[in-house]
Amino acid sequence: MQLIKRGRAIPDPWDRIDDPASVPAGGNVIVSLARWREAAATLVRDAARIGIVVDAEVDIDTLAPMLDGLDLIVLEFPSFVDGRHYSNAVRLRSFYGFAGEIRAAGDVQRDQLNYLLRCGFDAFEVADDVDIAEFLRGADEFSGVYQYALDGRTPAYRLRGGFM
Helix, strand or coil: EEEEEECCCEECCCEEEECCCCCCCCEEEEHHHHHHHHHHHHHHHHHEEEEEECCCCCCCHHHHHHHCCEEEECCCCECCCHHHHHHHHHHHHHCCCHHHHEEEEEEECHHHHHHHHHHHHEEEEEECCCCCHHHHHHHHHCCCCCCCCCCCCCHHHHCCCCCC
């Protein structure tokens, strides 16, 4: 997998740790939500930074009490057409004030990039065969927007002075 953040491919500073593999002391680790729920205190003690992987079926509101101990949330898209994580990213940013990294993983496509950025995602895992320059062109495909979102762009209805 390639990691894209801040408009470029970067080496991933995080290690995904499969259950029940040991956690390297002082590392930046990504674990399953189940493991985080079972061993949060141990993970906080052993790891430098902690991230979790969240499936689309998870009710994002159940994460609210755990967000303070997390630096990264990986929202795993099961397929290109499953949009639940768009709402989840917005909830994490706007309702819960999560300031850490929100990463899109799984079936992430170029056509989604503009929308993912508008919803609060700031990092993207893409397949090794993806052309990064072509993928990043998806961020600027639309010159105007119709809805308010977290990216601060002014919606078209506000540009023309309100509803008609």
